[in-house]
Amino acid sequence: MNFPAHVAGEVGDALSFNGTNQYVGVVDSPLWAFGTENLTIEFWVNFASAPGGSTGEPADIFIGNDEGGGDRNKWFFAIGGGHLEFHINSPSLGPQFFPLVPFSPTVGQWYHLAVTRTGSTYTIYINGVASGSAVNANAIPTANAPLTIGMAEDIGFMNGALDEMTVYNQALSPAQILSIAAARSAGKCKQLTIMTSSLSSVQLGTFFSQQLQAIFGQPPYSWSVVNGSLPTGVTLSAGGILSGVPANAGQFVFTVDVTDSVGSEATKALTLTDLVTIPPPTLRITKSGTLAVPGRTSDYFILVQNIGTTTATNISVVELVEMENFSLTSVNPPALSDISTLAAASIIPWNIPTLTPGEATILTYQVQVKPSVAIGQTVRGQSVPSF
Numbered sequence: 580m581n582f583p584a585h586v587a588g589e590v591g592d593a594l595s596f597n598g599t600n601q602y603v604g605v606v607d608s609p610l611w612a613f614g615t616e617n618l619t620i621e622f623w624v625n626f627a628s629a630p631g632g633s634t635g636e637p638a639d640i641f642i643g644n645d646e647g648g649g650d651r652n653k654w655f656f657a658i659g660g661g662h663l664e665f666h667i668n669s670p671s672l673g674p675q676f677f678p679l680v681p682f683s684p685t686v687g688q689w690y691h692l693a694v695t696r697t698g699s700t701y702t703i704y705i706n707g708v709a710s711g712s713a714v715n716a717n718a719i720p721t722a723n724a725p726l727t728i729g730m731a732e733d734i735g736f737m738n739g740a741l742d743e744m745t746v747y748n749q750a751l752s753p754a755q756i757l758s759i760a761a762a763r764s765a766g767k768c769k770q771l772t773i774m775t776s777s778l779s780s781v782q783l784g785t786f787f788s789q790q791l792q793a794i795f796g797q798p799p800y801s802w803s804v805v806n807g808s809l810p811t812g813v814t815l816s817a818g819g820i821l822s823g824v825p826a827n828a829g830q831f832v833f834t835v836d837v838t839d840s841v842g843s844e845a846t847k848a849l850t851l852t853d854l855v856t857i858p859p860p861t862l863r864i865t866k867s868g869t870l871a872v873p874g875r876t877s878d879y880f881i882l883v884q885n886i887g888t889t890t891a892t893n894i895s896v897v898e899l900v901e902m903e904n905f906s907l908t909s910v911n912p913p914a915l916s917d918i919s920t921l922a923a924a925s926i927i928p929w930n931i932p933t934l935t936p937g938e939a940t941i942l943t944y945q946v947q948v949k950p951s952v953a954i955g956q957t958v959r960g961q962s963v964p965s966f
Contacts, residue, residue: 581909583729588742589623594729598627598639598738601902602729606842606880606941607867611644612721613654613696617750618657621693621759623742626684632659634676636734637666640809641692642744643731644722650674652720655731656681656694663703665694669720678703678713683744689742691760707760709753724869725880733876743767771796771839773847777892777937780852781825788822789935791815796839805846807833810853825853828912852888853906861887862894862934874950876908881942885934892927894931896942901925905946912942 583594585603596602620642629707632638637659643666645653654667662679680703693704699716704710729737743766751759759767774792781787785948793800802819809815810831813823819837831851838844863886868879882899885891900907907927915928929942 580797582911584738588846589625589691590742590743590764593625593740593742595627595740596729596737598736600736602727602913603838604747604878604880605726605728606833606865606882607723607725609728611746611773613719613748615659616748617696618719619693619746619749619751619756621691621747621751622693622744623689623755624684624739625689625742626686626739628738629657629686630661630684632735633916634660634662634664634679635662635674635856638731638734638735639737639739640727640731641737641741642728642746644724644726645731646722646724647711647869647875648732648734652722653731654719654722655735656692657731657735659735663692663705665692665701665703667719668715669716672720675715675717677715678711680705680711682710690762693751693756693759695750695756700825704753704756704760707757725867725878726764734810737938767837771837771843771845773835773845775836775847775849777888778849778851778855778895779936780858780888783825783828783853783855786822786824788820791819791821791835791837793819793837793845796837796843797841799840801838803833803836805836807831807848809833809851813851821851828853836895858887858889860885860889860891860934864890864896870912873948876889876947878943878945879901879938882939883931883942884939885936888936890936891934892932894934896929896931898927898929898942898944899925901926901948904949904952906949907944907946909943909945 581601585592586595602794630638640655640657643655650668650670650673652669656665663682664676664679666676678701691706691939695702700712701716702712766908772795774794778789801817802815804815809829811824812826815821834846834848836846863884865882869877927944931940
């Protein structure tokens with residue numbers, strides 16, 4: 580939220596946070612409902628100022644999942660009062676901080692940090708070296724809220740840059756963590772990968788063009804079909820553009836190969852469906868957000884997914900909001916009206932130009948819940964799509 584800036588990182592691009600109001604929100608998922616399972620969180624960090632704060636109110640929170648301040652369900656990884664710390668809390672647990680690992684980083688220098696849980700033992704690593712451990716057998720509380728990077732609880736806004744933030748549902752070994760830290764700018768072991776997972780259905784006798792995508796290689800890429808066949812009239816260019824006017828209907832299964840400039844290769848099987856009539860696209864919309872508390876800022880996330888087999892275009896999404904209960908503070912991506920206009924309205928309109936099969940996008944907005952809203956009062960909002 581509030582647009583952290585892209586800057587040069589230790590590995591690739593990093594996100595730079597201003598220490599005041601910038602962070603990244605991710606729609607809630609069971610992937611970080613850890614409970615009693617093993618875990619690893621590891622990343623690179625570069626501080627723009629010396630961290631301060633205290634154990635209870637850390638200056639820089641790297642990542643967290645919380646329902647708000649106080650004894651609510653939450654966890655986060657942070658630095659405060661000169662210590663790295665992992666924190667859990669819930670109405671039944673109360674605040675717990677462990678292990679407390681002394682850390683005095685130099686401003687402007689990249690550090691690799693990690694925390695693992697193996698059984699009930701938590702270990703914090705600095706630059707690949709285990710620097711402190713503690714035992715805590717409590718289950719990590721599951722928060723019904725988005726994952727946040729760069730802050731938690733509306734405190735601890737990160738002042739500096741974060742790169743390669745990664746969460747695992749397993750405990751990496753000390754050797755694995757050391758190898759990631761030792762790799763530095765080379766990053767984790769990344770292999771050339773074809774990112775295109777599926778193709779849009781195409782219409783018999785109608786021109787189409789789809790670009791295949793690859794990552795983690797050294798461009799330029801060279802593409803080819805190495806197995807199977809394409810419909811008559813359809814070709815794959817060396818630049819990865821699948822295009823043409825299909826002359827026969829049916830499903831065509833084929834394997835593509837991509838080679839990068841240093842000779843690395845990757846292959847993937849794809850299916851192109853050539854239909855006489857294109858079916859309408861199928862969209863799924865889900866919404867999540869932080870707990871609405873009078874006087875506090877709340878963030879809402881709308882996930883729009885194309886779960887069909889055809890590309891959806893010009894998708895209108897309208898969020899219906901009871902503006903008498905909120906003050907609108909930000910919308911991302913920008914809506915079709917500016918915030919000053921939206922603040923007096925009861926709808927937030929977006930337009931998504933295109934969503935290919937399997938593609939998703941996230942729409943977010945931030946509101947201030949008016950202090951006059953009574954505790955326990957129901958406040959409403961609803962997302963409505965059309966295309």
